[in-house]
Amino acid sequence: MPENEMPQHEATKEEKCPVCGMPNCHMDHSNMGTDHNMHNMHNMHDMHDMDHTHHDMNDMHHDMSDMHHDMSDMHMDHMDHMEHMHDMTSMDHSDHMDHMSHMGHDMHDMHDMHDMSHMHHMHHDMSDVSAANRAMFGMHAAMFRRLFWIALALGIPTIALDPMFAMLLHYSLPDNLVMRLIPAALGTLMYVWPGRPFLTDGVSEAKRKKPGMMLLIALGITVAFVASWLATLNILAIPTFWWELALLIIIMLAGHWIEMASVASTSTELDAFAALLPRQAHVLDSAENLTSAHDVDLAQLQPGDIVLVKSGETVPADATILSGTGSLNESMLTGESLPVTRHAGDHVTAGTILTDSSLVVEVQATGSHTTLSTIQRLVETAQAKKSPTQLLADRAAALLFWYALIAGVLAFAVWFAVSANLPVALERLITVLVIACPHALGLAIPLVVSTAMGDAAAHGILISDRSALEKLVSVSTVAFDKTGTLTTGTPEVVDVVALSQIISADDALLWAASAESASEHPLAQAIVRKVVGDSPADSHHTLPSASAFTSTPGVGVSAQVEGHHVLVGGKALLTAHDVSLPSDFAWIDPKFGPTTTVFVVVDGVLSLALHLKDTVRTSSRHAIDELHRMGVHTVMITGDSDEVAQSVASELGIDEVLSNIRPDQKADAISSLQSNGDHSGSAHSDHTHGDCAHNGHAQVVAMVGDGINDAPALAQADIGIAIGGGTDVAASSAQIVLGGSDPAQVARAIQISRLTMRKMHQNLWWAAGYNLITVPLAAGVLAWPPLNFSLPMAVGAALMALSTVIVVINARLLGWQLKK
Structure with missing residues (x-):
């Protein structure tokens, strides 16, 4: 999943207008706040040229028998204050348009209720500041x-x-x-x-x-x-x-x-989301025919449509780039002001702004299914709790x-x-x-x-659980997953070491890439890139098909490729299949320093060792420094070897390292941290799972991760934080979702929490x-x-x-x- 892609949720039920109570109403009720001439409402419903609604009147639920239910769902409990209105359930529903007009006359006095603030009691429950x-x-x-x-x-x-x-x-x-x-x-x-x-x-x-x-x-x-x-x-x-x-x-x-x-x-940042989208999109007949562009209303855009986005315009829907390269301002999602370059095949998000060039994109999600709508729902749902x-x-x-x-x-x-x-x-x-x-x-x-969550959303910090905002102020320990969180999550194969005289290194590498092609793990994708490059379409290598693919978290993958049984994984894979390493195998090459090592076993023969190195994010050191300044203990949890983990921890100044942790052990590691008390004066400690001391002093632990493997740990932590949007599973387990990939947003979230609690x-x-x-x-x-x-x-x-x-x-x- 792309870093900036937010989790998609099921479409919400049809939304009712907070003023008139009608489902999917697009009428402009703004005049109600000034002249309150509600008796003209029937004219608005009788009009046949309601261009601003983007919908035909036929879309307005012809079955008026449900109307009294819709009215009862109004945000401000209108019906508590409508004693002098006619009984809405007594309406003759045989001619819905006549009675829509009649409703307008029945509501002639409703302007008095707006003028006199019959609904004003809603401000006593400010928990839903939608x-x-x-x-x-x-x-x-x-x-x-x-x-x-x-x-x-x-x-x-x-x-x-x-x-x-x-x-x-x-x-x-x-x-x-x-x-x-x-x-x-x-x-x-x-x-x-x-x-x-x-x-x-x-x-x-x-x-x-x-x-x-x-x-x-x-x-x-x-x-x-x-x-x-x-x-x-x-x-x-x-x-x-x-x-x-x-x-x-x-x-x-x-x-x-x-x-x-x-x-x-208050929270105008949340309101600004609605203004991010354009009114229309340039739809093409085909990706090749740029002259076929014709404008359609955003409400008519459908998944699969081909859209031209011009320089300076806003991306109208979540989409995939078909052709072109451009820089996009994604600050609405990540909080980062610098544009990000996107290429063909990359995902782009509705509401982001193309600052240069032009892009041809294929629409993937529209309306309530977009990332932008998900952001609004996450924040407004949190505010309702x-x-x-x-x-x-x-x-x-x-x-x-x-x-x-x-x-x-x-x-x-x-x-x-x-x-x-x-x-x-x-x-x-x-x-x-x-x-x-x-x-x-x-x-x-x-x-x-409301103010805090609006500011957090503007910085790409989406708080889906209001209690997390209060818990963050007490956080004593922040545990980070390494790959994709503190590092970029795009490791590179820096060295290929042949270990067999029988199978060539080229064949073993090709088969390994084929076996890994079905995996989304960053190391697997690095091996694939080593063979086919960054753009598979332009590659001179075609991966042979793989079958019987299986993946074991923390161990590796297995597949059949061109008649060969191929295993790809770490040291645990060798142990699981009883494969021995050469006695003179060098885990660390001085030229590259500590690396993650992946082995390739073909038909039971240890054939290849791949050394991979991930790049530490430039903002990670700043994030750790900020957390230390706040008095927060930092921990890194990784499945990597002690040498690789310690190298990254030393570079970033992380207090404690839990290395060789399998994915199924991460939740237990978090539980151990929650039970572990005094972190004062701690240095980089080479802990493996189960080594943490228990002295009875509970810690408030936040876990930061981005992948499916992190979901149990995110759920176990006092506050789960999914970074870079995370996967759907990780984001659903998290109480806070960071739209960007900057771990410094964790410190920002804690700062927001502390200032918020002080104001509370x-x-x-x-x-x-x-x-x-x-x-x-x-x-x-x-x-x-x-x-x-x-x-x-x-x-x-x-x-x-x-x-x-x-x-x-x-x-x-x-x-x-x-x-x-």
């Missing part, structure tokens, strides 16, 4: 911005004409019924219009039995609203709260506006609601009992309800994780500390002599908004730190 949800956050930001300006326009006269505010600032107002009713009317309008998101979401939280911030706010402004009307109508002999109510709504709308705008811009820290924060946020509600009721009871002053008791109750902020706890983790802890301490301190203050614990300090309602609302904004800003600062 691209669709981030778009919805942007719509909410626009909605809150609009409601803020409306509230400000209504709030200024409400505050200015409120007798209590006038008394506070020592100016006079006419004392008549009209002047008393004006702030009441304006305050009522503010309560039911700009204040409606808090009311509807508060009701939604109560219905879903998940009380939180919006229910607390709804209770607070409702108490202020009811008490103010009772005072205005002289039912209660208390002052009105109209100006406080207006100021509460203005401040909270401003806070939510800032919050939603910040959330919408809650980590242990997130679950803890969620539980704390749920408890905080009851903490605030009980504190508010107790404050009201105590103040009323002690002072018999109903206005003061009401003010304490309202202040406690509006100052508490479970939402800050709810946002503390997901916003940080900062946000959690702030959110928890804020609520623990401000709720008692709002209840008036310091309002007694000699301090006589109490928080006004407006200050409480401002502090609540500020607490959330601080959490959001701190999460955004992580993005800035990661880019340094």
Whole structure:
């Protein structure tokens, strides 16, 4: 598998539009965030020229009987907030287009729900910060911005004409019924219009039995609203709260506006994936006829299509190069900014940019089957899973609601009992309800994780399990597979030593290449290249066919070639078949240094020894140095001989070497490392499997590998990391997939984890500390002599908004730190 190829997964089920709930909907709903004219939706569905959808209307599930199920799957639980809509299941389905139009009319009032943020409760569960949800956050930001300006326009006269505010600032107002009713009317309008998101979401939280911030706010402004009307109508002999109510709504709308705008811009790296693909592709009738190019929409591209990619254009689909050589910017996949040269036969990935020349490619995968889609699914699936820290924060946020509600009721009871002053008791109750902020706890983790995973994805680090992001911070040991991880994985045959007088070296080498041609092992491919060169099509040698091929991991291969029984493998193969080495055999040639030795046995006769040498990646030394700087112990696990392993370890400065490890022993080697405690002062230790000391101190071990043989070890490790995309099996066993082949990305992943956990802890301490301190203050614990300090309602609302904004800003600062 090419280094840069990501694992392909099964196509996901048809995706539903986060706005309308329809499957495979391609309509532009962006206007809903501004004018919200949902009553025009039926016109959009009735139109016959929906060019922007790339699909005929017939593709839109004619069976409307499933429509209510689709609607129930909306990302934001629309149906929780659609009580005033007609029963969707009662629709007559005989004419789906008529009823699509009817649906548009039934949804005429749905713009109110978007305007009033009936779906706003979704931001309480930030664990699914998908691209669709981030778009919805942007719509909410626009909605809150609009409601803020409306509230400000209504709030200024409400505050200015409120007798209590006038008394506070020592100016006079006419004392008549009209002047008393004006702030009441304006305050009522503010309560039911700009204040409606808090009311509807508060009701939604109560219905879903998940009380939180919006229910607390709804209770607070409702108490202020009811008490103010009772005072205005002289039912209660208390002052009105109209100006406080207006100021509460203005401040909270401003806070939510800032919050939603910040959330919408979080993890923009993930959103950028969708913009990587072109709208159309140049499809050719044949690879030879470049003049036959005609443009087709990307949605119509199929595997097997021949496509021309011109200089400066983006590769439209995962494909194989048929002709041409070009440099491609693969930074979206690997995080590496330098272009990579690709030749005929190489794999290219959708979303990569051809910086020069032109390529003719054959499409291998499109749409949801591409590497680009796999990246998005990996990250968004990971974001949908809650980590242990997130679950803890969620539980704390749920408890905080009851903490605030009980504190508010107790404050009201105590103040009323002690002072018999109903206005003061009401003010304490309202202040406690509006100052508490479970939402800050709810946002503390997901916003940080979303920012971190977006940055990681931009650097070619795909985190498929959110818990791995938290585990990485505790990693004490990183174990690397050697071949393909620390080395390039493309070894070369540097020396051929004839060991038989009966069989010629040329014949033995040719038969060995034939036997190895069915194997994907890097050493096998090196032997094949030695015979046929890098381009088999241009080679003067044709490999004879091989039959009865078998492969034994850690030993070698066996095959029948031109009537000969051919064995190819290492020292273990000689032992397994009872073949003896010449007593004077030289394992190490001073000219080449330590090499990997592969033997060829033909018809039971030891015929050939091949010395192969792999090239250490230029970035491997930097990777090891960075890990050492972080205090991480490094280990190399390899099936190579002690001499080869020690040579590579010495070159890179690796702390510990586990050599002669067969593939089936790698998982046990990882288990031994997990049990091995003190690595302080360790040097290169020539361990083989089972030699590790056990002193009872558990280690957190990350395993980095790229092949099928590494899958058990990746699964055994605390964190499995597949490098270079890995094989499908290795990637499926890993919690982190590195799109590039740079082992330094491991250090980058640990750095991201450490900064992320630091931000998580900062946000959690702030959110928890804020609520623990401000709720008692709002209840008036310091309002007694000699301090006589109490928080006004407006200050409480401002502090609540500020607490959330601080959490959001701190999460955004992580993005800035990661880019340094």
